[in-house]
Amino acid sequence: MxxxxxxxxxVRAINESTGAFWRVFGLILLTVVLxxxxxxWANDLGDYENGADGADRTDRMVASGQLSPVVMKRAIVALxxxxxxxGLAAVGAAFWGTSLLVxxxxxxxxxxxxxxxxxxxxxGKNPYGYRGLGDLMVLVFFGWVGVxxxxxxxxxEWDFAWLLPGTWTGLMSTAVLNxxxxxxxxxxxxxxxxxxVVAMGWDRAKVYHGACFVIGWAAWWAFALAVEPxxxxxxxxxxxxxxxxxxxxxxxxxxxxxxxxxxxxxxVALSTAVAAFFxxxxxxxxxx
Numbered sequence: 001m002x003x004x005x006x007x008x009x010x011v012r013a014i015n016e017s018t019g020a021f022w023r024v025f026g027l028i029l030l031t032v033v034l035x036x037x038x039x040x041w042a043n044d045l046g047d048y049e050n051g052a053d054g055a056d057r058t059d060r061m062v063a064s065g066q067l068s069p070v071v072m073k074r075a076i077v078a079l080x081x082x083x084x085x086x087g088l089a090a091v092g093a094a095f096w097g098t099s100l101l102v103x104x105x106x107x108x109x110x111x112x113x114x115x116x117x118x119x120x121x122x123x124g125k126n127p128y129g130y131r132g133l134g135d136l137m138v139l140v141f142f143g144w145v146g147v148x149x150x151x152x153x154x155x156x157e158w159d160f161a162w163l164l165p166g167t168w169t170g171l172m173s174t175a176v177l178n179x180x181x182x183x184x185x186x187x188x189x190x191x192x193x194x195x196x197v198v199a200m201g202w203d204r205a206k207v208y209h210g211a212c213f214v215i216g217w218a219a220w221w222a223f224a225l226a227v228e229p230x231x232x233x234x235x236x237x238x239x240x241x242x243x244x245x246x247x248x249x250x251x252x253x254x255x256x257x258x259x260x261x262x263x264x265x266x267x268v269a270l271s272t273a274v275a276a277f278f279x280x281x282x283x284x285x286x287x288x
Contacts, residue, residue, distance in 0.1 A: 001276040001277055001279065001280040002146075002147050002150075002165050002166075002168070002169050002276050002279050002280070003028075003146060003147040003148070003149065003150025003151040003154070003162075003165075003166075004021075004025050004028075004150060004151070004154060004280055004284075005165075005279045005280045005282065005283040005284070006147070006151050006159075006162055006165055006283075007021075007150070007151035007152075007154035007155040008021065008154075008283045008284050009231065009283060010155045010157065011154060011155055020093070021154055023093055024090055024093045024094045024153060024154055025150075025154060027086060027087075027089050027090035027093055028090045028150055028153060028154075030086050031083055031086040031087040031090055031111070032146070034079060034082055034083035034086060035083050035114055035115065035118050036118075037079060038076060038079045038080055038083055038115065038118045038119065039118035039119075039121060041072060041075060041076050041079065042076055042118060042119045042120075042121065042122065042123040043121060043122045043123070043129075044060050044061050044062050044063070044072065045062050045069060045072045045073065045076065045123050046121070046122030046123030046124065046127055046129075047060070047063070047122050047193075048060065048062040048063045048069065049069065049123070050122065050127065050130060050191070050192075050193070051191045051192065052122070052184075052187065052188060052191040052193045076119065076123075080115050080119070083111075083115060084111065084112070084115060087108070087111040087114075088108065088111070090153060091104050091107045091108055091111070091153065092104075094107075094153040094154065094156070095107075095156075098156065100156065103152075107149065107152070107153060110145060110149055114141055114145065117137055117141055121134055121137070122193075129193070129195070130192065130193045130194060130195075131194060132194050132195055132196050132198075132199050134177060134181075134195065134196070135174050135177060135178065135196050138170065138173050138174045138177050139167075139170035139171065139173075139174050140170070142169060142170050142173035142174075143166040143167055143168075143169050143170015143171065143173065143174075144163055144166040144167070144170060145166075146166065146169060146170075147162055147165050147166035147169055147170075148162045148163065148166050161223060161227045161228075164219045164220065164222055164223035164227065165219070165220060165223050165279075167215070167216060167219035167220075168216045168217065168219050168220035168223075169272075169276065170216075171212040171213070171215055171216030171219070172212070172213075172216055172245075172268070172272040172275075173272070174212050175209060175212040175213060175216070175268055176265065176268055176269050176272070178196065178197065178205065178208060178209050178212065179209065179252070179261050179264060179265045179268065180265060181195040181196065181197040181198075181205075182197050182202070182205050182206075182209070182252075182258060182261055183258045183259065183261045183262060183265065184258070185197045185198055185202065185205070185258065186258065196208070206252060206253050206255075209249060209252050209253075210249045210252075210253060213245050213246060213248075213249050217242050217245065220238075224238075231283075232279075232282050232283070233282045233283075233285070234278055234279075234281060234282040235282070237278050238275060238278055238279065238282075241271055241272075241274065241275040241278070244271055245268065245271065245272075248264060248267060248268055248271075251264060252264060
């Protein structure tokens, strides 16, 4: 949604009709949903295979015995193929009839990397999520690649300023992951899952969590007010969500019980999605 929002004015300036824009956006959105689902399934399988989840995790399909590892692996492969097909369709729809063959191939390559990153977070041998690299990969793929790649597919051009809103989405997503890891840090440490929280400790993880919001929101406001001043509507609503996130960060700072973070995890994830939706409406005004 954020990538589409930053690309929309450029597309509208060139094309009177935005039908192609929304078709490509729909394919991108479907691809992203499939990739997120793939990541969740791989996480379900990987945490079981690597010992982070046991039979007590009744909310996990493999650990609870509701699905066998073999069945889950087959489902992951099938979903990966489907995600690749949807991504390929998005790239084809975006670049059909243009001379941007190298750029199209590069986007396909990024899609393959995204599928690999979704799987290798906790699944397979030596997953990077067990070595404290999950946060960095979330920043890259949920942030810079997600926003910049979407905007590039839709606009057919690149702007380094898009790294600023990409930083916002990346750090908001990193905050969600950090909360999840704060909640599970005792269990993760026992299982040998060395997340950033396990590495830095509970108190420093709180500081890190607050920094995600400070830096992320600073990046967004720098883009909206300095890079593209006067081009964005609905900033009052975005400011309200900004304030909500800071009160959330304060509650996390005061929290001493990891189990109490579960409601906060849901609040920050949903509020970030709502903010992204408002950002999209601020540029498109619901146009189709």
